[in-house]
Amino acid sequence: MTYSVAVSGASGYAGGEILRLLADHPDFEVRTVTAHSNAGQPLVAVQPHLRTFTHLTLQETTAETLAGHDVVFLALPHGASGAIAAQLDPETLVIDCGADHRLERPDEWAAFYGGEHHGAWSYGVPELPRLSGTQRDRLTGSRRIAAPGCNASTVALSLAPGIRAGVIEDRDLVSVLAVGPSGAGKSLKAHLLAGEILGSANPYSVGGVHRHIPEITQALRWAGAARPTISFTPVIVPMSRGILATSTARIVPGTDAATVRAAWDDAYAGERFVQVLPAGQFPRTADVLGANTALMGVAVDEAAGRVVVVTAVDNLVKGTAGAAVQSANIALGLAESTGLPVNGVAP
Amino acid sequence: MTYSVAVSGASGYAGGEILRLLADHPDFEVRTVTAHSNAGQPLVAVQPHLRTFTHLTLQETTAETLAGHDVVFLALPHGASGAIAAQLDPETLVIDCGADHRLERPDEWAAFYGGEHHGAWSYGVPELPRLSGTQRDRLTGSRRIAAPGCNASTVALSLAPGIRAGVIEDRDLVSVLAVGPSGAGKSLKAHLLAGEILGSANPYSVGGVHRHIPEITQALRWAGAARPTISFTPVIVPMSRGILATSTARIVPGTDAATVRAAWDDAYAGERFVQVLPAGQFPRTADVLGANTALMGVAVDEAAGRVVVVTAVDNLVKGTAGAAVQSANIALGLAESTGLPVNGVAP
Amino acid sequence: MTYSVAVSGASGYAGGEILRLLADHPDFEVRTVTAHSNAGQPLVAVQPHLRTFTHLTLQETTAETLAGHDVVFLALPHGASGAIAAQLDPETLVIDCGADHRLERPDEWAAFYGGEHHGAWSYGVPELPRLSGTQRDRLTGSRRIAAPGCNASTVALSLAPGIRAGVIEDRDLVSVLAVGPSGAGKSLKAHLLAGEILGSANPYSVGGVHRHIPEITQALRWAGAARPTISFTPVIVPMSRGILATSTARIVPGTDAATVRAAWDDAYAGERFVQVLPAGQFPRTADVLGANTALMGVAVDEAAGRVVVVTAVDNLVKGTAGAAVQSANIALGLAESTGLPVNGVAP
């Protein structure tokens, strides 16, 4: 069967990427696209790269325009999706690309976001190792899915295998990310101007204040961590898309290098969209540009007593829109990889 | 008086930057520039941005062409400077921008470089805190100076204050750097092609194998560390110059945030070229582009129990050529800041 | 049926892009990939973004390894394909991505390339308007196809409609292109290093010497130009892929603006891969990144008496590999758009 689809926030980066992926998806038909200030315009006036959608016009984002579809993707500013989702049919598959439904703990929500906590939906990172099985098991049949934060899911995928296997400690985790500015959305903010970003590396949310931190520690607790702590620093670098996360952790004393490596190899054996490279190889973000692939390299630094995991993802695909579509495939019982590219666009 | 100067390796990035700085230096007069494959060409054919040196022609790099100057800057491939330096007058001030004379310990030289160890010269990072005083004290009157590795000096400046003040532990140090490709020199290597680097973040020398690691731990021992270990990962990002180093360390338990911060504020109080930003502010590499300035932001992440130090330098200036000129100024008894820009070229 | 395919030059940018497209092509099966210095390595060691081809190993590029396939793509250095092609079965479909078989006139070959002229094959730009019909007609059933030069085909598509319709003069044509460095291939040349290209705009082959000039004028003669002359200047800019060609021509006196515009609208009406935007809109290269699409904006500058045509293509897709696959589809009687993306990857 063909599922009818609505995409809200279709004028932004996440919404545009969902549409780019759905254009090649055989089971989904995009019927409705909505926006805020751009409502009334042809979609292609705002997203001129989406040549296959020249027939669509942006409508207002309301519960009414989104109602009556089998699947609704919400790509709205944080805080905006809770109210709309509440008005949609419980049988409609709703995937929220915002942060509103990612965190289980009200105290963490309060500390990092504030305002009303709407509760947690099924977290849309299928391959994420959990103490038992993977996150995939929680997605089958779900009708409410929270697509992950792009930085958070990249780091969670990088460290969870070692936590679950008991080969790394859950304290003194460190992750530093080189990220493209599209992860911050198409927002009119001075620090996102090209003049500020071209030719420069710019840190932000330094020192334990980034909102993706509780999302990471939540995922690591799912993998078995007791009280995980992580020093997390994102750095905007001059590339339109991509995350290169360098994550390191202290190896549990007495664990040999082969055992450490095996934790990652085992966790992702057979996964199409999370691939661990052979020893000595490390990924570049260009390798996964446009693809739903997380590429990972793992090194054991014996002198430092730490494992180093370098992971490349496209923040808009595996980090957001690809995770959303992959999760939707699972929820609906479709083949998980339907419509999702695995090869990157390089150079 | 005016000092006569020769610059070898003048066709490369480090050599070109030394010349750019010397063009505005009132006490140095560049008489000789040398190169390898480009010998015989006008300097400006290879370095077209150096409009004030249209009168210079590249000569062969030999001890003979370099002899007879008051100051000789060596910007040669690693391994090439030892033999040439040995033939220069002991009273000539020689500054080596290569790695040959940076490491004191033969075992570390053997482990990371191999080949003959030429011994250590005065290390050219004046502001580096040592257990007693600063590295500046070792540069006064010196006639043999080793300019630092750009990544190494950036990380050493970032962490040494906390080590010296006893507020951070010397194990589980972690540093991840976003670096521009000019730090790797003008080498014809496939991974340095623009097609490989544009739009991508590319890690290299991952897992404890980068040659700057022993240079960092040597500097931290000078500051008082007993057995420092560091996980060090550089990531090439698409900007021509710049290093943004994010370094983190475990805070010694029981140390309050103000005491932590004070270690950095105190270490660099009064320094012109190493400046610590007010709390809550962090530097961008564009802020120091073309300048001999290291800008530093310090955050205390209490949840993670770690301090985070973000430092921006221009790898070719404070990281190499500026460090060389600043050290030469000190060695010769000139005002330390002569000829050295402190304002960056932004945006 | 499924056609067996060999790709030579598979370690380069053009070869890699052919493989990326073929990965999603239902009628082609890649059996053999060949290279020169990388022969013996796994393909994915050199092209780590091609995750669906982990089973392939690079073989030596010889007539023997390429023989026995239904389709052979040659992505070799200029001058290398003639000899190999001569040894392949005349019934094999051979598509040459090099320049060897693009030019009809021996005198132009001699003037811009020199060496032996191998004669012209069917030129692989299907939509190119000719005095009668389009270039597509010459591709049906062909077994020897010359994929175009990326700059040349972009400019030819930009100007041929006006020539054929008789609304622009064929003298004083001017085209200036912003191009990404991947168009120059993965060559170890100093001017292609990231350090040279990041943060800079660099012209090359200025003043009538670029090898794509005779390819452009040949195409314009096919469209009806008597003695076309063009001032052609490419400028390398810091983006990995993409061509933005700004082409201008003198409007034939007395032609009104609507008639001028109609020449382009008519030429490409119904084309999937060459699209003319509505008046007042102009394309960006990001809009076609990764896609086989040429997007075009046309403006009439009445004060200057000239039409301005701005065309965006991805040099590796519509400019090279996509043109090759599209032409192969036509030659074999497959649906022309099979396996070819039309939506770009933006931002």
Add this chain to the structure above:
Amino acid sequence: MTYSVAVSGASGYAGGEILRLLADHPDFEVRTVTAHSNAGQPLVAVQPHLRTFTHLTLQETTAETLAGHDVVFLALPHGASGAIAAQLDPETLVIDCGADHRLERPDEWAAFYGGEHHGAWSYGVPELPRLSGTQRDRLTGSRRIAAPGCNASTVALSLAPGIRAGVIEDRDLVSVLAVGPSGAGKSLKAHLLAGEILGSANPYSVGGVHRHIPEITQALRWAGAARPTISFTPVIVPMSRGILATSTARIVPGTDAATVRAAWDDAYAGERFVQVLPAGQFPRTADVLGANTALMGVAVDEAAGRVVVVTAVDNLVKGTAGAAVQSANIALGLAESTGLPVNGVAP
């Protein structure tokens, strides 16, 4: 003597660059910096690269705060400077970096800007060839100077020598520019976001509508053109600064190549800040980054019957702030090159 200086618009790109240059100027002392929404903040909070101005606080931009200085630089939005300038002492040297006082003809002002025309001030491009002498002659002793549009002055400098010498025709001029986004200022506009510009080449103001066109033709008329027409297209490319202008013109029939070239060599012989490269060499924008230098390459394309002039400038220096300071030096009778760098920051 030391001149007291006020800089308005000090939080923007042009204002920041004026300050960067003045920091190294021995005869100017910056006493006052003003801004609009950032008034009240320390200058260095908004311009963190200007480390020598940590003592300055941004004040409100009013005639009162600007009064009482010897020199006032206005770097305000277009339309804002006329009213303020009218309130400043006629003996104060006022340099306006906006467009308000560039155009002599009210009809051109009305056509391209609209609103009140404030009349033309001395145009701040000293080297610009005029039928008799250079523009420099109009700047000596002036107290009201209009700094040029960055694109306009680059193109005017490129073409005026050929016009004045009578070697090129003044019709069918074409200029296409690769420009960095800093030329558009620090404006919160969607098309200036990093996500839109990274990895892409984006044209704007295509088809004869760009506001710099009348400024170019005005300058060409000063050089002797009767009715100049130019097709002018700027393309934003992913570099923070820089303009690479490719300008072409039809050579007057019968003019030999040496005569053509001599027009440019003669026009700029002896100029420090406008330099013509030897035949066969062309500039890159990196060669002039941060410098007050226009580098120019000239080619004669005999087949096309056109001259091609490729000129690189830094839009913020020679294109704006450097032009302003250089003009101020002339107006006040200082050495023209005081405080102005001629070497670029490359790579």
